[in-house]
Amino acid sequence: MLYIDFETRSDVDLIFHGLARYAQDPSTEVICMAYAFDDEPVQFWWNDDAPFPQTVTDYIAGGGLLMAHNAAFEMAVFEALSQ
Numbered sequence: 001m002l003y004i005d006f007e008t009r010s011d012v013d014l015i016f017h018g019l020a021r022y023a024q025d026p027s028t029e030v031i032c033m034a035y036a037f038d039d040e041p042v043q044f045w046w047n048d049d050a051p052f053p054q055t056v057t058d059y060i061a062g063g064g065l066l067m068a069h070n071a072a073f074e075m076a077v078f079e080a081l082s083q
Helices: 019-024 054-061 071-082
Strands: 002-009 029-037 043-046
Antiparallel strands (some): 029 043
């Protein structure tokens, strides 16, 4: 199981415009991501720090289970990052 949480910012109002527009807008920026696999310690990725963790990409692409407080948001942000 992968636990994941993105922190983002954007010029787009998420409530007014909706998730799809928010995630795809060029002004939307991922600030950081907290993540943990199973019972491992939480790790942090900062957008200006290093490439996106390949282990996270591979796990999600491989159909691994994902847990998030708002999974639709996390997946929309991940998909926008993957483009």
